[in-house]
Amino acid sequence: MLVLTRKVGERILIxxxxxxxxxxxxxxxxxxxxxxxxxxxxxxxxxxQAVSQANVEAASAPDDAEARLRAALGAPAPxxxx
Numbered sequence: 376m377l378v379l380t381r382k383v384g385e386r387i388l389i390x391x392x393x394x395x396x397x398x399x400x401x402x403x404x405x406x407x408x409x410x411x412x413x414x415x416x417x418x419x420x421x422x423x424q425a426v427s428q429a430n431v432e433a434a435s436a437p438d439d440a441e442a443r444l445r446a447a448l449g450a451p452a453p454x455x456x457x
Contacts, residue, residue: 381397382397383397383398383399383400384396384397385397392411392412393409393410393411393412393415394409394410394411395407395408395409395410396408396409396410
């Protein structure tokens with residue numbers, strides 16, 4: 376990890392086409408501006424983690440999910456001999 380100290384208005388260049396500019400510094404927070412090509416994804420880590428966790432929770436179903444869905448739809452339970 377590269378650690379840099381920058382002042383407001385100073386920039387960091389990443390490759391030939393990404394520029395990070397320090398816009399403001401308030402207490403423990405820093406506002407930055409990122410100039411990058413449209414094809415470059417720029418996301419906050421905590422948002423990506425929250426969405427990922429929500430997807431995991433949404434994809435996991437309780438053990439009785441099928442029975443509850445069948446009951447809600449009024450469908451008969453599957454026969455045990457199949």
